[in-house]
Amino acid sequence: MEKKIILKQITIGSAQNGEENILTLTSPFMDCRLKGVFTPEGLGSHIKHLMSIRDVADLTNRADQATIPTKFSIHYTINCKKVSALLNWFYTDLYISPETTFLGQLRYDHAYYFSLELPTASTICFKQLSLEKTKIHLTINHLTNHIKRLVRLNFSSEKLNWNKKIQTDHLALQLLIDKNTFTMSNTLSCQPHHSTLSLKCSGTLMQDAIYIDLLPSCLKTHGKIWTIQTEQTSVISKTAIDIGNLSIASGNEGLFIGGKLSESTDNPLHCTIRNLTVDHFLEAVQGAGTMDAQLLAYLRKGHFITTGTLSLKECTIKNHPIGSFTTKVDWDSSENKLTLGGMLQKAGQQLLQVHGYYYPEKQQDNLNISVGFNKMDLYLLNPLVTSVCSEIKGEINGNFQVTGSLNEPKLNGKATIDKGQLKINYLNTLYQVTGEIKANQNVLYINQLYLQDAQKGHAHLSGTIGIQNGFPLMLSGKVEQLHLLNTSQSDNIDFYGNIYASGTVQIQGPIKDVIIHMHAKTHKGTFTIITHDKENIENTTQLVRFIYNKEHKPSNQLSIKDPYQDKAAVKLILGLTILPNVKTKVLFGSYNSNDMIQGTGEGNIQLEIGTNRKPYLLGNYRFKSGTCTVSVYNLIQKTFTITPNSQVTFNGYPQEGIVDIKATYKQMAFIADPSEERNDKESVQVEISLSAYGKLVNPSIIYGIRFPLKSVNAQINTKLEECYSQALLDKNYLNKQILSLLIAKKVYDVKNINGWDALSASINDLIAQQIQNWTNIEIETDLDINAWKKNEETHPLQKTKIKVSYLFLSNHLKLSSAFGRYSNLFNDWEISYQISKAHNMSFKLYQQPIENIGEKIELFGISLSYTKQFW
Known part of the structure; x- marks a missing residue:
């Protein structure tokens, strides 16, 4: 593939300051400045000279060096701007952050001298390694003469990411090469976890090998101190790596490596592991156990071959006992293959058996491994699908065959799930699971997987699950009175409930981007929709907030990326036909308000929810019966009876729903006898009507009053009719009357006010004048x-x-x-x-x-x- 770099503009400048020359180069990629005693022709001769000797080991003995280049001295400054395009032309996986400045010196005076400095912290990335806030200081004397060479390197980085899986905080490296000897000191730390690796060594650089002597070193991590030492000098050559009995030990735990890694089987590389606690290595899956191993390693025709035994004792995942796993690998020299065998045991019972062969010298079809399950605990699957499912339990029985190659394995076989259980996190529902699974060429075929809830509701699912390319799912089935939703307000602040439904379901997409479609009729249950103020829309994005019910202790280990951390994005599309026996609740107004509409009715609603998605609703719900609780004028809360056919229409986010509610509130109130001869009071029935229309988050509410029952006193009837008529014409009078009825339980009468009534009326007048100002203010209950x-x-x-x-x-x-x-x-x-x-x-x-x-x-x-x- 041809690579091109288009440079539209470049500026070259030249100047002289006394005996020093200044050469500048300006371009969109970088700026370069050279200052010193040099000439362009002299630089060209040095480049030719260096190219002519680059492959010669002993440069001082060359006979053709009669012509020695002229002396020069250059101080250089390179400011990287948009240098990535230029770097990718040479090496695609190299990145240097913009505005990175390198400076240093290059000179020749009978010998070459070179220095490089990165004084300001910068970020440098390679394919498998990224270094943040990096500083470099490098000097090399006798650059082209290894007999006299003197190298000093100081390197530091505040944060490293190794292969995007292991992250450390600080690296400090010092290297000194004096002729053919060297010393190195390296400190690698992770401060939040209080882990530090201090490694020191010295050695000799020879033409055929590198000899390394490990100096006293240690590793401090997880509250333990590990000593690192060797008994002999280690040697690295082109044909072999000879380890001088390396030991890494802490108490009764230890890792011991010695021998030679080469094509020869004489004194092969051997590794012994004793009582090694693996809790911190398995923390990604919350696992624990102890490892013992006896391993041998050597090369065979360029392939790395490992044989021996390895055991993991008393394994647990999330404190759940899994068992003890042992495996053995041998080399069959007659057929040039590795024989594999292993088993997982728990309480004397073999739960898992593995046996087979691997042919490292074959290019294709070099795998033949059988895996048998015998009441294997499905709890092992919990760490693999944490964001989709949890509380997985049960047993699996069956056999599978793995063939093909390491790069392209093929899975075939079948198994049954017995006494299974899983919880779908996004629904917060728990199901019992049984069924059969078949595997054919890396595809799992599911036929009539049976799910049942605690109330005997059930579902049947069939379809396929791929085990490559993102684990694509294609499942469908029917549900019958299944517990579909079981969430509370602590799970989801927008939509929650307890719903049972019947219908169809379809699950499709890769495991990290699953879409669940469901069309169902709700038979029983309750659900609640909460509207939010407009400014709070952006904060209502998660479907469920999960809280693991076991205590998590803070980790002290290096920050290791969980390879099974499933950042799945699940989208749930529910087409619900809501029947009258389902209780519905809609909270409107401010989120902290207790104003709500609740009752029963019918409706068709499509609900879309999912990971990092705001709930989205479409459809209409019509109340047949129910109540509407509102804070009348934001002063006193009363519960009104909903008039049938009141409705809520959704066409977007919950707070954008349109409410059209009519409701009434009835109570008894006292009215004074208009006759001046009598000072009696009579109790009459009052009906306060409410009409709410508009967006759920802030609907417009209109009140009205009427007196449905007539009194035997004609004068009182006349007075009630006057109150009703005046309330229709005078909004301020209506406000006063409603407050008087609800607070004092008296009919407000401006013509007959004295004593306590006068004082009450003055309070009502004061409140009535402030109603419009208080409608958006929440009055404290204290x-x-x-x-x-x-x-x-x-x-x-x-x-x-x-x-x-x-x-x-x-x-x-x-x-x-x-x-x-x-x-x-x-x-x-x-x-x-x-x-x-x-x-x-x-x-x-x-x-x-x-x-x-x-x-x-x-x-x-x-x-x-x-x-x-x-x-």
């Missing part, structure tokens, strides 16, 4: 209103006192003020603070009016009280 009435027959207004209190700071701070009976808001007030409830300590600041022989006196005081119980 508001207390106390009234005292004495001797209603004599001067009722003068004998009445109203005290209003407001509580703050979890009821510790209380502000009070009173008016009526010689008091007003400014001369009768109190501020009290409860310092300690346990010791009954409180502080009070107050002012009160005092009546003293016709004279009004105001008392101001401060008090501190402390109460202690002695017995």
Whole structure:
């Protein structure tokens, strides 16, 4: 494939400052500046000279070096701008962050000297390694003469990512090469997990091999200190790697490696593992166990061959016992194949058996392995599908055959699932599972997989699951009175419920992007839809928030990416036909409001929910019966009875739904006899109507009143008709009347107000004037209103006192003020603070009016009280 780089503009500048020359190059890719004593012709001669000697080992003995290049000295600065395109032309997996600046020096004075420095932290990425905030300082004396060469390297990086699986925090490397000897010091750490690897060594560089002596080194991790040492010098050559008995040990745990890795079977490389705790290596699947192993390794025609035995004892996953696994690998020299054997045992029973062959010298069809399951615990699958399913249990029995090659394996066989169980996280429903699975050429065929819930609802699924290319699913089936949804408000703040349904289901797509289609009729259950304020739409994106019910201890290990971490995106499309025996609840207005519509009815709703998706609803729901609970004028909450055929229509996000509700509230209220001769009161029935229309998040609500039953008193009937007529014409009068009916349970009468009624009316007038200002304000429930009435027959207004209190700071701070009976808001007030409830300590600041022989006196005081119980 031909690669091209198009350079539209480049600027080259040249200048001279005394004996020094300055050469600059400016382009969209990078800027380069050379400063020193040099000439372009001299640089060209040095390049030719270096190319002519690049393959010669002993450069000092060449006879054709009669002409020595002229001396030069250059200080260079390279500023990388958009250099990625240029780098990819040479090496596709190399990346250097923009605005990275390299600087250094190159000179020749009978010998070459080179230096490179990256003083400002930058990011450098290769195919399998990325280094962030990297700094480099490199100097090389006698660049082309290995006999006199002197190399100093200081390298540091604050964060490394190895093959996108292992991440560490800090790397510090120092390397010194003096002629043919070297010393190296390396520190690798992961500060959040308190892990540090300190590795030091020295050695000799020879033409045929590298000799390495390991200096005292250690690894600190997971609260343990591991000593790293060798008994002999290790040698790396072109034909073999000879390890001088390396030991990595901590207490009774250890890893021991020695011998030679080569084509020869004499003294092969051997590895012994003793009592190695593997909990931290298996933390990605929350596994635990202890490993022992005896392994041999050597090369055979370029293939790496390993034989020996390995065992994992007392394995667990999420504290669930799995058993002990042992495996053995031998080399069959007569047929040039590896024989494989292994088993998983638990409580003396073989749950899993593996045996077969591997032919490393064959290019195709080099695998032939049989796997048998005997009551194998399906709990092992839990870590593999954590975001889709959980609580997987049961047993699997059957046999599978793995053929083909390591690169293209082929799976065939069949098995049955007995006593199975799984929980679908996005529905929060638990099912019992039984059925048969067949495998043919890497495709799992499922025929009549049976699911059943705790209420005997069931489903049958059939279809296929691919085991390659993202594990694509294609399943379909029927459900009959199945527990379809079992979520609460803690799972999903937008839509939750407990629904049983019958219909069809289809599951398709790769395991990490599954789409579940379902068309069903709901038979019983409840569900709730919550609307949010518009500004909160972006925060309602998750279907279910999962909380694992076991305590997770903080991990101290290196940050290892979970290879089974399933970041699946599941989309659920539910086409629901809701029948009248399903209870429906819709919470509207502010999320913290208790205003709601609930009842039963019929509807067809399509609901789309999923991972990182906002719920989306389409359809209509019509109430047959139910209630509508609203905060009337945001002051007092009342529950109205819904009129049949009231409805909610959805056409997008829940808060964009349109409500069209009509409801009534009935109660008894007192009305005074209009006759001046009598001072009687009569109880009459009042019906307050409500009509709500508009978006669920903030519907427009209109109230009305009527008196459905007539009184035997004609004058009272006339008065009620006047109230009804005036309420139709005067909105302010209607507001006052409704507040009077709901709060005081009295019919508001502007023509007959005295005493307590006058005071009540003034309060209603004050509130009525502020209704429009308060409609969008949530009134706290910590508001207390106390009234005292004495001797209603004599001067009722003068004998009445109203005290209003407001509580703050979890009821510790209380502000009070009173008016009526010689008091007003400014001369009768109190501020009290409860310092300690346990010791009954409180502080009070107050002012009160005092009546003293016709004279009004105001008392101001401060008090501190402390109460202690002695017995």
